[in-house]
Amino acid sequence: MNDVIIPRIGLGTWQNTNPEQCATSVKAALELGYRHIDTAQMYKNEEYVGNGIKQSDVPREDIFLATKVWIDRLDYEGIKQSTEKSLKRLQTDYIDLLYVHWPAGKYDTKETMKGFNQLADEGKIRHIGVSNFTPELLEEALEASEEPLIANQVETHPLNQQTELHKFLLEHDMTLVAYSPLARGKVLEIPELTEIAEKYSASETQVALAWLWSHKDVAAIPKATSKTHIKENLEAVSLKLDSEDIEKINSLDRNKRLVDPAFSPDWD
Ligand SMILES: NC(=O)c1ccc[n+]([C@@H]2O[C@H](COP(=O)([O-])OP(=O)(O)OC[C@H]3O[C@@H](n4cnc5c(N)ncnc54)[C@H](OP(=O)(O)O)[C@@H]3O)[C@@H](O)[C@H]2O)c1
Structure with missing residues (x-):
């Protein structure tokens, strides 16, 4: 572990x-x-995320702040320079988890890992992660990195369950960070989830999150804008599903990806 x-x-x-x-x-x-808090250079909101952190009454050291280096700057110099800019925008002197956003563009296993390892050595980032990596790409990255890779952030929800990849991550002591955990809102339209939600007097989004957390070493990063949604998602942390309901949701897998740009790796 x-x-x-x-x-x-x-x-x-x-x-x-x-x-x-x-x-x-x-x-x-x-x-x-x-x-x-999860952001990325590509989201063009690191500065506003930094402002939100500053405006809150929560001390920086209590926050796990994650951002991602975009694909056109995954060469050694690009990593260094763009991370400096991220630190400025985020108004902090370290990032808890810096991800390779996609294995694409200027991504080169050895050079990219060298850049990320250098940032870890300098204390600018606490941990290294990757995103949208297949087991094959992970094997190579793990081999090339001196620092451990602690997480792979991938699209995971009831319609795209990532069962095989999750097994691989567990074997390598890595956390699966589930992105689009609400299937970008589509979990609201799955009748089986509505039925289960009614049983617990919960919402479909809460059931989808509780299902993710019923798996070992899984974190989820639902996006929510309104305070109502933000609160509702947090409250799902205390929802425990019965094993029969977990099984029901396990059977909904459709390998349905909602985020699949042209530069995606070969998933299969
Ligand atoms: N690494 C990557 O390549 C990658 C790719 C995609 C996403 N991500 C990360 O993962 C995060 C989440 O994924 P996502 O933004 O694609 O989708 P998501 O979290 O699955 O779904 C977000 C949608 O669900 C709505 N929502 C949130 N809470 C709700 C609730 N309690 N009831 C009803 N609707 C609710 C949001 O509406 P409101 O905004 O109106 O609240 C929004 O429309 C992203 O924001 C990003 O940080 C990473």
Whole structure:
């Protein structure tokens, strides 16, 4: 087991690009009890995330802050320079978890890992992670990195369950960080989830999150803008599903990806 604790609920911020709205969501999440915030250079909101953190009454050291290096700057110099800019925008002197956003563009296993390891040596990042990596790509990256890779952030929800990849991550002491855990809102339209939600007087989004957390070493980063959604998602942390309901949801897998750009790796 890696002994790094990634808080199992984090606030996703993709497409939360309105300066005030984004800062307000981050501040609300932190004050409600979230301790993990997920952003990326590509989301163009690191500055607003930083503002939200500053405006909250939660000390920086209590927050697990994650960001990602975009694909056009995954060469050694690009990593160094773009991370400096991320630190400035986030208004902090370290990042808890820096991810390779996609194994694409300027990604080169050895050079990219060298850049990330250098940042870890300098104390600018606490941990290294990857995102959208297949087991094959992970094997190579693990081999090339001196520092452990603590997480793979991948699309995971009832319609795309990542069962094989999750097994691989467990074998390598890595956490699966589930992105688009609400299937970008589609969990609201799955009748089986509605039925289960009624049983627990919960919502479909809460059931989807509780199902993710019924698996070992899984964190989830639902994106929510309104305080109502932010709070509802956090409250799912205390929802425990019966094994028969977990089984029912296990049977909904359709290998349905909602985020699959042209530069995606060969998933199979
Ligand atoms: N590494 C990657 O390549 C990658 C790719 C995609 C996403 N991500 C990360 O993962 C995060 C989450 O994924 P996502 O943004 O794609 O989708 P998601 O979290 O699955 O779904 C977000 C949608 O669900 C809605 N929602 C949230 N809570 C709700 C609730 N309690 N009831 C009803 N609706 C609710 C949100 O609406 P409101 O905003 O109106 O609340 C939004 O429309 C992203 O924000 C990003 O940080 C990473």
